Amino acid sequence: MLATSAIRGTPLRAAARNIVRKTTTRAASSSSSEAASSPFYLTAGASAATLASIGSIAWYYHLYGRDVFAMTPAEEGLHPTQYPWEHVKWTKTFDHAALRRGFQVYREVCAACHSLKRIPYRGLVGTFMTVDEAKALAEENEYDTEPNDEGEIEKRPGKLSDYLPSPYKNDEAARAANNGALPPDLSLMVKARHGGCNYIFSLLTGYPEEPPAGATVQSGLNFNPYFPGTGIAMARVLYDGLVEYEDGTPATTSQMAKDVVEFLNWTAEPEMDDRKKMGIKVLIIGTVLLALSGWVKRYKWSPLKNRKLVYNPPIGRGSPPRP
């Protein structure tokens, strides 16, 4: 009220006065309705209803709305870092030189405990080995023959059709040799673990020098934050310079881990290169066909979309109906 009288008293330009008058009248109308205030019990009732509804929503959210985790973060394991894997891109094959290095790492390091029993020697040929190399590799191991005339099973050198030998005869022997922990078969490991390549890379390179303060590590286990439960039976195995690459790549820990992870991705998905190449072809053909079908649809529908329907009412029979 004070502001209104003050503005009215001062001479202003017409436009400004109009605007001001509008605002002042609006303010006056709202304040006048406020002046006719609602009775106390209405305000109190509305406030109580609001409080009750907010409270019940909060209570419901508290009971049912929150995520529930069955495991502690330590039991889940640290989520692995997302690495920009080149071979994961849509249009990229495996780097086959890396596959060769990764297989070397597997053979010299991992194969001491981990089997790779779904991979035959013939799978290596044409992927990262020549026939002669793979044959020589196969012949280093002995395999059972078919029973001979006396029913005896003899040993023969391996052939290309044989599968990579396992380090232990069976799972029980593997457990017995490893303190009760079974080194899993690595053939499908990239597909078998959440995080895939990222997880295995993080696991291999994620061993700290010593467990952090407050972490409890059972005897016989090693601390690795990326392993669910953080206690892993496998100790850190990759150290700088552990293997000597034949192509002169520096064998750092992360380089070896990266190569062996790419190799394990190949063992899990040996068809990936062909699959992606076929996928690109399908996308190209499919795009053309989609565009073509869109054009055909428009072509066929154009007479329907453009037609005009006209109704001519009959003439001269009674009065026209009322609209």
Place this chain on the structure above:
Amino acid sequence: MPALARISETVFNTVFRRNAVFLTAVFTGAFFFEIGFDTATNRLWDSWNQGRQWKDIKHRYMTANEDEEE
């Protein structure tokens, strides 16, 4: 467009008029299209993945006498 009309008429008379000719054209067309398309996309693929595939690196591991192995 008389030129376009003439072309479409020639195409109709040579390819579409007889069903046997039409079917033959479909199948031979599919055959040669696939050859051409595969060649083009494979070349594209190899250029995207230069130096990554086995055929790009196998010369390092081949000895002289086993030239035409896989």
